[in-house]
Structures are given as C-alpha cells and as structure tokens.
Amino acid sequence: MGRSVLEGAFSLLDKLMDEGELGLTQLADRCEMPKTTVHRLLDQMEVLGAVENVRGRYRIGAQMFRLGHAWEPAAGVLQVARQPLRALSATIRTSTILAVPRRDRVLVAAASIVRAEDVARLRPGATVPAGMEFVSAPVRTPTSSVIGTVSAVLDNGRSATALREAVGHAARAISAALAS
Numbered sequence: 001m002g003r004s005v006l007e008g009a010f011s012l013l014d015k016l017m018d019e020g021e022l023g024l025t026q027l028a029d030r031c032e033m034p035k036t037t038v039h040r041l042l043d044q045m046e047v048l049g050a051v052e053n054v055r056g057r058y059r060i061g062a063q064m065f066r067l068g069h070a071w072e073p074a075a076g077v078l079q080v081a082r083q084p085l086r087a088l089s090a091t092i093r094t095s096t097i098l099a100v101p102r103r104d105r106v107l108v109a110a111a112s113i114v115r116a117e118d119v120a121r122l123r124p125g126a127t128v129p130a131g132m133e134f135v136s137a138p139v140r141t142p143t144s145s146v147i148g149t150v151s152a153v154l155d156n157g158r159s160a161t162a163l164r165e166a167v168g169h170a171a172r173a174i175s176a177a178l179a180s
Contacts, residue, residue, distance in 0.1 A: 008033060009041050013050065013060065017125070021057040068125060073100040073109050074147045077139070080177035085112040085150070088170040092163055094155055096170070098139065099128050100148035109148060118153060135163040137171035142179040150174065 003011070011031045016022060019030070024042065028035040042058055045051045049063030072078050081098045089096045089112035098110040106128040113119055121129050128134075134151035141147055150171040152163050 003033075005041070008037060009045060009050075012038065012041055012045070012058075013064065016051065016058060016060050021054065021059045023057050027058065073102075074141055074178065077147065077174070077178060078110050081110045081139075081150075081174050082112075084170040084173045084177075085110055088112065088150070088152065088166055089114045092152055092166050094158070094163075095122055095153045096167075097122055097128070097134075097151050098148055098174070099134075099136070099151050115153065115155070122153075135160045135167050137164075137168040138175075139171050140175045140178075 008031075011033070012027055015027060015030050022030070024035060024039055027033075027042070028038040031038065042051055042053070046053055046058075046061070049061045051058050051064075052061045077098070085096045085098060093114060095111065095113045095115050095118040097108045097112075099106050100109045101107075108122050108124050108126045108128060111118075111122045111124055113122060120126075121132070128151075133154040135154055136149040136151040138146045139148050139150060150167055152167050154160055154163065
C-alpha cells in the first residue's frame with residue numbers, strides 16, 4: 001500500500017527535525033520519495049508555515065514551533081514540571097528532563113540543561129538519546145498512571161545512589177502538583 005499525503009508530509013518534517021536544513025534532493029533521497037512529490041509537499045507546507053525555504057534549503061517553520069508548544073503529555077504537566085526540574089538541576093548540578101513515552105520513542109517533554117553537551121541532545125521534542133545514562137523516577141497522574149519520568153543525566157564518576165533521592169523528590173513534587 002502506498003504512502004498517504006500526510007505520511008509523506010510528516011516523513012519530511014521528521015527528517016528536517018532530525019537533520020536541520022536540507023535541500024530538496026537531500027530530502028527526497030533521505031525520505032525515499034520522488035523529488036516531484038517532495039517539491040509539491042514542501043510548497044504546500046511552506047504556504048502553511050510548516051516549513052521555511054532559506055536559499056533553497058528547507059527547515060522546520062514557525063507554525064510547527066507554535067503548534068508544538070501547545071502539546072502536553074498530560075494536562076498541566078509542563079507548567080508544573082518547570083520549577084522542580086530547575087531546582088533539581090541546580091541542586092545536583094547536572095541536566096534533568098521530563099521524559100515521556102510516545103509510540104516507539106521516549107521524548108523529552110521538558111528540560112533543565114546544565115551541561116553544554118546536553119543542549120542539542122536533550123532539547124524538548126527530541127528523542128531521548130540511546131546510550132545516555134540517567135537516574136529516573138516516575139511521574140504519576142492523580143489516578144496513579146505513570147505518564148513519564150524525571151531523569152537526571154548520570155555523568156562520569158557520579159553515583160546513581162547519590163542522585164536517586166533528589167530525583168525521586170522532584171518526581172513526587174510534579175505528581176503532587178498534578179493532583180492539586
């Protein structure tokens with residue numbers, strides 16, 4: 001069965017999200033789509049603000065930024081997670097995230113970045129990188145369903161035991177705020 005128009009458009013957007021700016025030929029090759037189809041989809045998405053064309057190279061557009069900021073894994077969780085993540089990062093002096101499962105990925109929903117090397121890898125919307133080590137604790141909804149985890153980057157030489165209590169405290173604070 002062939003690919004739907006929306007599947008094609010999202011394939012292009014995913015590739016742009018992963019790789020940044022790409023030319024038409026690069027996008028067509030990497031998404032394994034005909035160049036004419038890619039051109040047609042990009043033209044339509046450009047009119048809608050989903051992509052931008054900068055000197056023949058395409059990138060994610062401002063409309064996608066606006067739409068992405070409206071998404072939350074659970075009602076109100078991003079607003080209540082920001083302060084506990086910042087406090088946790090300041091206390092343990094490492095980058096922290098709120099990670100949430102979505103389909104076959106684990107996404108960064110919110111982040112407090114301390115380490116320069118984490119800026120690109122742990123930006124909200126990114127897939128949590130494979131191979132990174134974290135200390136994590138669950139965030140629960142008022143009905144006790146786990147919606148994600150508070151996770152702290154485990155740097156070289158650091159003991160997971162030393163971080164576990166602080167990470168658990170932040171996760172419980174976010175869970176409690178969701179219940180109120």
